[in-house]
Amino acid sequence: MSRTLTTDARKKDTREKIELGGLIVKAGLRYEKRALLLGVLLDAARRIKGDAGERSRLTAIGVEAFGNDYH
Secondary structure (H helix, E strand, C coil), X not given: CHHHHHHHHXXXXXXXXXXXXXXXXXXXXXXXXXXXXXXXXXXHHHHHCCCHHHHHHHHHHHHXXXXXXXX
């Protein structure tokens, strides 16, 4: 049974990573270097930490980008 849980957890992890990669593509950053992408994400993580206004601003940008696809 633990093997099934491990397999299910691995599948879920893989699906989440694919979805996150899709966000990179949707943002138009597919061909950027990994170091740049990581830098952008780290910078964003620092900026939204404890800043509800920045979090809301960036969320609104994301919701607009998703359009009708947002879920």
